[in-house]
Amino acid sequence: MPVGLTFDAKPGTAAFRSIYAAAFAPPPWHETPDQIEAFADRLASHARTPGFRCDAAYVDGEPAGFVYGFPSPDPWPxxxxxxxxxDAVGDLSMLASRFELHEVAVDPRFAGRGVGAALVRRLTAGVGASWLVTAPKAAAAVRLYERLGWRRLREFTVRGETFRLYLSPDS
Structure with a gap:
């Protein structure tokens, strides 16, 4: 674990928003200010989901990354x-009883220092089988999940963009 790394399971939305903007505005995501603002609304909505869990990491007091998730929605949205x-999975029973790792973001200033790995491990500890979706173009995220033992289940395309569905090591 990186030196100076601390966690806060009840971080403020402002810290999440600043980390999200730092992580998703640059390539490969290129999110616009409107998309970044929409994240704050999604986060507020997701925070009301039963079983919602979140964590934020700070390095020497600076917001460095966050993660959040919740049990897969039932009924499926x-x-x-x-x-x-x-459509890609077909049989949703394989995801229905799992925890969805919905969002992982690390400020690029803190990339490569173990922040993302620590956050994923902390959030998924004790929740059992989990799943997540990322894009192959997010090479650092793909490397992180695969290094942590997540296995690729399916690849699918949405509006011309390719995504991958991963299952946690304990699946």
């Missing part, structure tokens, strides 16, 4: 990526 995931 028909929005954003959920419909394409359902």
């Amino acid at each position: 028909d929005d954003r990526l959920y419909r394409p995931i359902a």
